[in-house]
Amino acid sequence: MLSQEEKAMEAIKDALRALRKRHLLEEGAHAPAISALSRPILSQGSEWKEKTEKLETELQQCYKAQSRLSEQLVIEVAESRTSKAFLQEKELLIIDLQKDLTQTREECTRLQEELDDKTKTVDVLITENQEIRSQLEEMTNRAQKAESENKMLIDRWMLQKMQDAERLNEANDLYEEMLAKLKANGLESLARQQVDGIVRRNEDGTDHFVESTIPSTCGHRIHAHEGGCGSIIFEYNSGTLFTGGQDRAVKMWDTNSGTLIKSLYGSLGNILDLAVTHDNKSVIAASSSNNLFVWDVSSGRVRHTLTGHTDKVCAVDVSKFSSRHVVSAAYDRTIKLWDLHKGYCTNTVLFASNCNAICLSIDGLTVFSGHMDGNLRLWDIQTGKLLSEVAGHSSAVTSVSLSRNGNRILTSGRDNVHNVFDTRTLEICGTLRASGNRLASNWSRSCISPDDDYVAAGSADGTVHVWSLSNGNIVSVLKEQTSPILCCSWSGIGKPLASADKNGYVCTWT
Amino acid sequence: MANEAVKYVWEGAIPLQINLHKSEVASHPAPPPALVLAPRIGYLPLLIPLIKPYFKDSLPPGEDSIWFDYKGVPLKWYIPTGVLFDLLCAEPERPWNLTIHFRGYPTNILIPCEGEDSVKWNFVNSLKEAQYIINGNCKNVMNMSQSDQEDLWTSVMNGDLDAYTRLSPKLKMATIEDEFSRKASLSSPQSRQGVTETDGAGQNKTARIPVRLYVRSINQNFENLEDVPEMDTWDDISYLNRPVEFLREEGKCFTLRNAIESLLPEFIGDRAQTSGEERSKDGGTEEAEAEGLPEMGEIKLARIQGIEMKLEIPFSWVVNNLMNPEFYLHISVLVKAPQR
Numbered sequence: 001m002l003s004q005e006e007k008a009m010e011a012i013k014d015a016l017r018a019l020r021k022r023h024l025l026e027e028g029a030h031a032p033a034i035s036a037l038s039r040p041i042l043s044q045g046s047e048w049k050e051k052t053e054k055l056e057t058e059l060q061q062c063y064k065a066q067s068r069l070s071e072q073l074v075i076e077v078a079e080s081r082t083s084k085a086f087l088q089e090k091e092l093l094i095i096d097l098q099k100d101l102t103q104t105r106e107e108c109t110r111l112q113e114e115l116d117d118k119t120k121t122v123d124v125l126i127t128e129n130q131e132i133r134s135q136l137e138e139m140t141n142r143a144q145k146a147e148s149e150n151k152m153l154i155d156r157w158m159l160q161k162m163q164d165a166e167r168l169n170e171a172n173d174l175y176e177e178m179l180a181k182l183k184a185n186g187l188e189s190l191a192r193q194q195v196d197g198i199v200r201r202n203e204d205g206t207d208h209f210v211e212s213t214i215p216s217t218c219g220h221r222i223h224a225h226e227g228g229c230g231s232i233i234f235e236y237n238s239g240t241l242f243t244g245g246q247d248r249a250v251k252m253w254d255t256n257s258g259t260l261i262k263s264l265y266g267s268l269g270n271i272l273d274l275a276v277t278h279d280n281k282s283v284i285a286a287s288s289s290n291n292l293f294v295w296d297v298s299s300g301r302v303r304h305t306l307t308g309h310t311d312k313v314c315a316v317d318v319s320k321f322s323s324r325h326v327v328s329a330a331y332d333r334t335i336k337l338w339d340l341h342k343g344y345c346t347n348t349v350l351f352a353s354n355c356n357a358i359c360l361s362i363d364g365l366t367v368f369s370g371h372m373d374g375n376l377r378l379w380d381i382q383t384g385k386l387l388s389e390v391a392g393h394s395s396a397v398t399s400v401s402l403s404r405n406g407n408r409i410l411t412s413g414r415d416n417v418h419n420v421f422d423t424r425t426l427e428i429c430g431t432l433r434a435s436g437n438r439l440a441s442n443w444s445r446s447c448i449s450p451d452d453d454y455v456a457a458g459s460a461d462g463t464v465h466v467w468s469l470s471n472g473n474i475v476s477v478l479k480e481q482t483s484p485i486l487c488c489s490w491s492g493i494g495k496p497l498a499s500a501d502k503n504g505y506v507c508t509w510t
Numbered sequence: 511m512a513n514e515a516v517k518y519v520w521e522g523a524i525p526l527q528i529n530l531h532k533s534e535v536a537s538h539p540a541p542p543p544a545l546v547l548a549p550r551i552g553y554l555p556l557l558i559p560l561i562k563p564y565f566k567d568s569l570p571p572g573e574d575s576i577w578f579d580y581k582g583v584p585l586k587w588y589i590p591t592g593v594l595f596d597l598l599c600a601e602p603e604r605p606w607n608l609t610i611h612f613r614g615y616p617t618n619i620l621i622p623c624e625g626e627d628s629v630k631w632n633f634v635n636s637l638k639e640a641q642y643i644i645n646g647n648c649k650n651v652m653n654m655s656q657s658d659q660e661d662l663w664t665s666v667m668n669g670d671l672d673a674y675t676r677l678s679p680k681l682k683m684a685t686i687e688d689e690f691s692r693k694a695s696l697s698s699p700q701s702r703q704g705v706t707e708t709d710g711a712g713q714n715k716t717a718r719i720p721v722r723l724y725v726r727s728i729n730q731n732f733e734n735l736e737d738v739p740e741m742d743t744w745d746d747i748s749y750l751n752r753p754v755e756f757l758r759e760e761g762k763c764f765t766l767r768n769a770i771e772s773l774l775p776e777f778i779g780d781r782a783q784t785s786g787e788e789r790s791k792d793g794g795t796e797e798a799e800a801e802g803l804p805e806m807g808e809i810k811l812a813r814i815q816g817i818e819m820k821l822e823i824p825f826s827w828v829v830n831n832l833m834n835p836e837f838y839l840h841i842s843v844l845v846k847a848p849q850r
Contacts, residue, residue, distance in 0.1 A: 004763050004822070011766075011823030015831075018817035019518040026604060026816070027547060030525035034545045046563035 158350060162385065165349075169383025176365075214454065214466060215497040215509030218480045220258030222506045224251055229500035230443065230486050231274040231285075237492040244271025244285050245504055250295065255496050255508045264295045266302040272443065275316045277323035282340070284326055286313035292328050294340060306338050308345045314443055315357050319364035325381065327367050329355035335369060337381055349384045351377070356442050357399045361423065362406030368423075370397025370411050372442070376421065390426045392419050399445040403452045404492075408469075410455055412446045414439055418457055420469065432467040434459075434474055440484035440502070447490045447497075456497050458485020464499050464509070480507050515831035519815055520671040522550035524595050525605035526557070528578075530565045534612050537568035545605065549669050550592025550816065551834055553629045554578050554585060556667060561610060575615035577623075578608050581740050584619050588632045589724075590834060596813040596842040597724050597747065600738035619744070630663050633836055640720040640837035641683060643753045650682045666835045674835060683837055684717065685830065717758070719829050721839045723750035723773055727847040728810070735811070738844070756825065766828055767821035770812065770841075777809050777845065811844035 225245025232243045240261065241253045250264035250271060269289030276283055282303065283295045292313055294304035309330035319325040326338040331354050337347040353373040360367055366387065367379040374393035379386055393413025401410045408429060412418045416439055418432040437459040446457035454475065455467045464478040464485060483502040490497050496508040529543045544564040548557055558576050578585040580598055585608070589597075595606055615622070623629070638648040654662075658680055665673035725748045732738055741747070754769045770777075812818065815832045833839045 007820075007822040008763055008765070008824045008827075011820035012827055015817060015819045015823055015828075016515055016518075018819065019515060019522075019815070022816045023518055023522065025602075026525065027521065027523035030545075030605060031523065031547050034525060034547050037545055046566060 161350070165347075165380075165384035167383070169380045169385040172365075172380065172382040213495050213510065214476050215456075215478060215495065216476055217510060218478070219496055219508040219510045220255065220506075221480065222253060222258050222508075223504055224253070224500065224506045225249065225504035227270075227504055228486060228502040229504045229506060230270060230272050231445070232487045232489045232498050232500045232506060233274045233276055234489050234491040234498070235276055235280045236278060238280070239491055239493060239496070241489070241491075241498050241506070241508075242274050242276060242283055243500060243506055244274045246270045247504075248287075250274065250283060250285055252297070253506070255491070255498065258508070262297075262300060264297075264300055264302075266295070267291075267293050269312065272312060272314045273316045275318040275326070277318050278320050279323055282318075282323065284316050284318055286316040286328055286330075288312040290330065292316060292326070292338070294326075304340060304343050306336075306343070306345070308336055308348075309334065315355060315369075317358050317360045317367075319360050320362060321364035325360070325364055327358055327360055327381070329358040329369060335367060335379065337367075337384075347381065347384045349379050349386075351386075356397055357401075357411075357445070359400040359402050359409065361402065368400050368402070368409055370400040370413075372396040374413060374415075376400065376409075376411055376426070378426075388426060390421070392421065392428075393417060396442055398439055398442050399447075399457075401445070401447050403448045404450050405452060408448065408452060410446060410448050412439060412444065412457055414442065418446060418455060418467070420455070430469055430472055432457075432469075432472055434465045434467070434477075436461060436463060436477070437465045440486060443487075444485065445487040445489070447488045449490045449497075450492050450494055454490075456488045456490060456499075458488050458499050458501070460484040462501060464488060464497070466497075478507075478509050480509075481505055513831065517671065519832060520551065520669055520674075522592060522816065523547040524550060524591060527605040527607050528561055528564075528610045529607065530568060531579075531609050531611045534570060535568055536570040541565055541568045543607075544610075548591045550590065550595075551666065551669070552591055553587060553589075553632075554591055554594075555587050555623050555625060555629050558625070565610065565612070569612050572613060574612045577611050577615050577620055579611065580606070580608055583741055583743065584616050586620060586744070587623050587629070588621075590840060592816055593722075593724065593840045593842055596816055597726055598741055600811065600844060601735040602816075626667075633663060633666065634659065636836040636838055637681070641681065643718050643720040644684050644837065645682070650680070654680060678835075681837075717756040718753040719756050719769075719825075719839060720837060721750075721752060721754050721769075721773065721841060723752065723841050723843065724748075725750065725774070725843045725845055727845050729847050731846060732810075754825070756829075764825045765821060766819060766823050766825050769825045769828075770809070770821070770843075773841075774809070774843070774845075808846040809843060810846055811842075813842045814839065 224243040225247045227246030229243050229245040232241055234241055239255045241255050242250060243253060244250045244267075248265070248267045248269060248271065250267070252261040252263070253259065254261055264283065264285075267285055267287045267289070268291060269287040271285045272288055273286040274283060275286075281297055283297055285293045285295070287293060290307070290309045290311060290313065292304075292306035292309075293302050294306065295301065296303045306326070306328070309328070309332055311330050311332035313328050313330040315329040317327050319327075324340050326340055327335060328338065329335045333351055333354055335349040335351075335355060335358065336345045337349075338344065339346045349367075351369075351371070353371040353375065355369040355371050355377075357370040358367060359369075360381075365381050367381055369377045369379065370392070371377060374391055374395055374397055375389045376392040376397060377386060377389040392411045393415050394417075395414035397411050397413050399410070399412040402423070403409065407423055409421045409423050410418060411421065416433065416437055419428050420430040420432070421427065422429050432455055437457060438461070440458065440460040444458060446455060448455055448469075453469050455469060456464055457467075458464050462479065462481040462483055462485060464476075465474055466476040466478070467473065468475045478497075478499070481499065481501045481503075483505070485499050485501050487500045488497065489499075496510045498506055498508050500506045524547070526546050526548050527543045528546065530541055532540070535541070541564060544561050546557055546560050548554070555576070562574075562576075577587075580594075583598070585594055585598075595602070599606060634651070638651045641648040641651050658677060661673065662677045664670070665677060726741065726746055727748070728738060728746075730739065750773060752773055754772055756764055756769075758764065814828065819828070829839055
């Protein structure tokens with residue numbers, strides 16, 4: 001027997017042999033045949049099928065993706081189109097805006113330049129203004145200086161004039177004194193012949209002493225002038241009445257018949273005052289045209305035109321002594337003395353307050369003037385010097401009229417008071433008032449009756465009041481006219497009394 | 511550098527002729543059978559990718575649940591193909607005719623198979639079991655890296671002995687010293703021997719060998735293998751998962767006979783049959799029954815890796831050369847059932 005080990009080895013060898021045999025029977029025999037079969041082809045075929053399936057699914061996916069992409073593309077294209085259009089719009093807009101911008105810039109620069117110009121001009125103007133102001137100041141100063149110099153000069157000149165006038169007056173005084181002495185000698189003898197103690201001074205001609213009647217009834221109502229009648233005056237010792245009015249005419253009326261005798265034309269302005277020469281040959285009118293006109297009554301022509309006043313002439317009087325000297329007052333604050341024979345002004349008196357009424361004394365040497373300040377002033381004709389002044393009224397003096405004998409002077413004032421002064425002493429002899437009596441204007445003239453007993457004054461309501469000088473009472477109130485009375489005049493023969501009103505009506509009262 | 515026997519074991523493959531079950535033929539003409547070579551150490555589900563293309567177009571519509579049957583008996587997929595063949599075909603049928611089904615998975619008989627992964631996990635589990643038996647613990651398998659496990663499995667799947675030889679030492683499986691292997695082959699397999707073990711029981715004295723024993727009992731007597739009746743049901747097969755205690759005695763060699771005896775003690779009294787077919791090292795090959803012991807069953811056939819061996823063959827050689835990659839030894843035994 002084999003040893004166990006040998007048996008074992010034998011068994012192992014057998015096993016190996018069996019394995020080999022199995023190999024030959026199983027995989028050895030079949031493997032080549034199986035692998036040679038068309039398995040690769042089939043599997044490949046199936047592989048191809050799988051591949052195609054995969055590719056198909058991929059293709060489907062690609063188609064899907066493509067459709068999605070083309071949709072997106074369409075959207076994108078549309079969007080890009082709109083964006084382009086938008087962009088174009090914006091570009092155009094930009095161009096426009098740029099144009100606008102350049103335009104505005106240009107405008108701006110232009111405006112800036114203009115502004116600069118304006119600023120420069122303003123500066124220039126300012127400097128000019130300042131210069132002019134300084135110049136103005138200079139000028140004002142100069143003017144002030146000039147004015148003060150002027151005043152000073154005028155004062156000095158007036159002073160000079162006053163001094164001249166004073167000198168003249170002195171000379172006249174001396175001469176007068178001499179004359180007076182002479183006259184006094186002559187008068188002493190005359191005075192003895194007087195009966196009632198009233199010294200009448202007569203120079204030329206004769207005196208008519210006529211008893212005046214108290215007027216009560218209206219004789220005639222004459223429509224003398226168109227517009228107002230500012231001045232009436234009777235001829236000396238006659239019933240002929242001269243009226244001067246706003247219609248620049250002087251008319252001559254017969255008061256007995258109430259008819260117009262004559263008209264005197266030639267005045268260039270309103271007739272503000274009238275004066276008649278003593279010989280009744282000439283009529284002088286004070287006109288608002290700064291002139292005085294002198295008519296020759298008989299011929300009716302203007303003999304003289306007295307120029308020299310620089311404002312309206314509101315009062316005129318002529319010397320009763322000689323028909324040569326005329327004195328006039330104008331609103332240039334002057335009184336001028338005229339010589340009718342020469343035809344021009346011989347003297348001029350200046351004063352501060354305007355003179356409304358003027359009256360020459362009997363001897364023709366003294367001028368009585370009533371002023372706006374209510375004073376009555378006396379002037380020497382020859383020297384032009386102020387002799388005296390007296391406050392007569394609290395407001396303006398409107399009328400100054402001398403009595404027939406020259407001793408009394410009647411002044412009327414806007415304070416509706418009528419004062420009678422003594423001409424020599426300038427003391428008030430009497431004061432007349434009436435409640436209804438209001439003076440109508442600055443130039444309302446009142447008058448004294450020829451027998452120096454009555455005073456007549458018109459008032460604004462158209463009535464004429466008559467007072468008696470001896471007792472100061474109203475003796476008569478004459479009502480006829482309706483418009484304010486501007487002027488009264490008493491005839492030298494005692495009657496009538498005439499009154500003129502603002503409507504141009506003249507009434508005669510007897 | 512493995513020895514010759516191991517090479518044969520790894521290269522072994524069974525020709526299969528696979529027919530589509532006629533109930534599932536949905537194309538005309540019926541598809542021809544597929545011919546594949548199935549590795550003995552492999553598993554049937556691993557063949558599906560090879561087979562499916564053949565029958566894909568012929569299938570009826572629906573989902574696939576693939577299973578095989580041999581003569582009506584559904585085949586358990588976790589048993590290596592070679593073992594199935596040795597067990598079910600008493601007379602080896604080459605090519606082996608199988609039927610493939612794509613529908614109607616018999617869930618009462620077969621556990622579900624989810625493809626390659628199920629097979630892989632089955633393999634790894636078996637590996638752990640084997641290591642537990644051999645080393646006393648399976649920590650080496652557990653500690654193996656995922657990629658190494660994958661590579662090990664891949665080498666098994668592909669039948670790549672060289673890769674397997676490279677990777678398996680990582681398992682540190684204790685092996686039995688086998689001087690016979692050294693002597694039997696000229697090129698000494700170093701990797702198998704020499705590595706005795708580092709831990710575990712049975713260093714040189716005793717070792718435990720993991721064995722899976724499949725016993726098919728036939729009721730009737732038969733003379734030739736061709737006369738073996740067909741198996742009807744799995745109830746005819748009993749399955750033993752019992753390790754063999756390898757006793758190393760001085761002067762004595764532990765043979766295959768010894769091993770079988772230890773596993774199937776009821777079939778004690780083995781008769782050395784020299785009828786031309788070597789017995790595989792199953793448990794005790796008992797033929798005493800044929801001599802007139804009617805109570806005892808008779809081991810008719812014991813196959814390992816498709817071969818029968820002399821029972822005097824040292825068991826250590828058998829273990830080292832004929833075991834499956836998961837370190838299990840599969841033994842198919844055909845017995846005549848004891849008449850009791």
